Amino acid sequence: MAARLPTTPHAPGALRLVGATLVDGTGAPPRADSEVELRDGVVTYAGPRRPPAAGIPVADLTGTWLLPGFVDTHVHLSMVPTAPEEQRGRFPEEDVLEVAEVLRSTLHAGVTTARDLDGLTPGYRNAVARGTVTGPRLHLAIAMLSPTGGHADPVRPNGSLPAWAVRSGMPEPGVVDTDDDIVRTVRALLRTGADAIKVSTSGGVGSPTDDPDDVGITEEQVRLVVRLVRERGGRPVTAHALTDAAARAAVLGGASSIEHGYALSDETIALMVERGTVLVPTLSTLLRELDPATASEERLRHRAALHERGLDSVRRAVAAGVPVALGTDAGVHPHGRNLAELARLVQVGLSPLAAVTAGTLQGARLLGLEARLGSVEPGKEGDLVITRVDPLTDVGALADAASVRAVLQSGRVVKDLDGLVTTAS
Structure with missing residues (x-):
């Protein structure tokens, strides 16, 4: 089974976008005074500007930069900061509508x-496909897997649950201990419609009863998950891994990607290069700053040490040639500031052009969607971003969603602050 392409409504007819500097997502140098032609939401031409063609509307994008729509490979769109008591008092539709707003702000970013x-x-995913809400195309893990007391287990020591875990519509936690648990849970997730399976091979931060150094899903269990998804057409298996041992277990077990990877040894990095395992470093979350007015000195020192160790780990991985895809852990990182991750990727050694590729084609490749998404090439969906920011000299400016002046999805205009495309004639 090929990866599911999440659909969205498309724009019928033809449209020519001319005059922009094109950064196509493939890693090729930018092309000034470009042209991109769309027909029924699909790119049919991308290259130098051609002579005018009668009967096809033209949007003049002179003075702008045209890029592929970005792919954030690690988000938590249902995570919305809310006081626990307020969460407990909400009606289900309040949560649904709040997630809908997060979807919109993520797309507009x-x-x-x-x-x-x-x-x-x-x-x-279905609502986005129908056009009921505007939002990114969605690939879903639905729930992550960990042992009892691990990163996926929300139960507190006294048996109670946090407010977010009892919200209506939240997926059941993927708490698994035995091989039989794993078989049953993975098959249930695939039946429900999971596009990926996420395992926690280490403990986490913020879960009630575990520690980042704890062992989670083991190497043998990762291997079992990989076998189960292969039996049903294949899906990416990704691993939350905060320790080197956890990352190594995931790589040896056959995971497609490592999430976080803040303590990788040179040996594990070499193994990732050998196997083509992708690193999704979620640097925006790693580099969050604590409020010195409320955090203790000890916590601040611990956080600074984590920053230093995590940056060193990712820098060594980048230098060794580990493939990197953009992921923010949005929900922990603020929603709607996803492209802040681009500057973070430059901070660990990628060029701005390579950071754009990590955020477009490499992300699509990790999802198994590179034939249809991730670059501006004929035959691919017309998912496009228009900005007045030069991403190769000021990539950090893209962190502000206002710098994204227009967004197209399957050729359909979903944001256009300056009327650049909606006034095409």
Whole structure:
């Protein structure tokens, strides 16, 4: 089974976008005074500007930069900061509408495809496909897997649950201990419509009863998950891994990608290069700053040490040639600022052009969607971002969603602050 292409409504007819500097997502140098032609939402031409063609509307994008829609491979779109008591008092539709607003703000930030790694059900993917809500194309893990007391287990020591875990519509946690648990849970997730399976091979931060150094899903269990998804057409298996041992277990077990990877040894990095395992470093979340007015000195020192160790780990991985895809852990990182990750990727050694590729074609490749998404090439969906920012000299400016002046999804205009495309004639 090929990866599911999440659909969205498309724009019928033809449209020519001319005059922009094109950064096509493939890693090729930018092309000034370009032309991109769309027909029924699909790119049919991308290259130098051609002579005018009668009967086809033209949008003049002179002075702008045209890029592929971005792919954020690690988000949690149902995570919305709310006081616990307020969460408990809400009606289900309040939560649904709040997630709908997160979807919209993520799309308007330039992310036209997102992989949600715990917390959304396929109903949201279906709603985006129908056009009921505007949002990124969605690939979903639905729930992540960990042992009892691990990163996926929300139960507190006294048996109670946090407010977010009892929200209506939240997927059941993927708590698994035995091989039989794993078989049953993975098959249930695939039946429900999961596009990826997420395992936690280490403990986490913020879960009630575990520690980042704890062992989670083992190498043998990762191998079992990989076998199960292969038996049903194949899906990416990705691993939350905060320790080197956890990352190594995931790589040896056959995971497609490592999420975070803040303590990788040179040996594990070499193994990732050998196997083509992708690193999704979620640097925007790693580099969050604590409020010194409320955090203790000890916590601040611990956070600074984590920053230093995590940056060193990712820099060594980048230098060794580990493939990198953009992922933010949005939900922990603020929603709607997804492209802040581009500057973080430059901080660890990618060029701005390579960072754009990590956020477009490499992300699509990780999802198995590179034949249809991730670059501006004939035959691919017309998911496009238009900005007045030169991403090769000021990539950090894209963190502000206002710098994304227009967004197209399957050729359909979903944001156009300056009327650049909606006034095509």
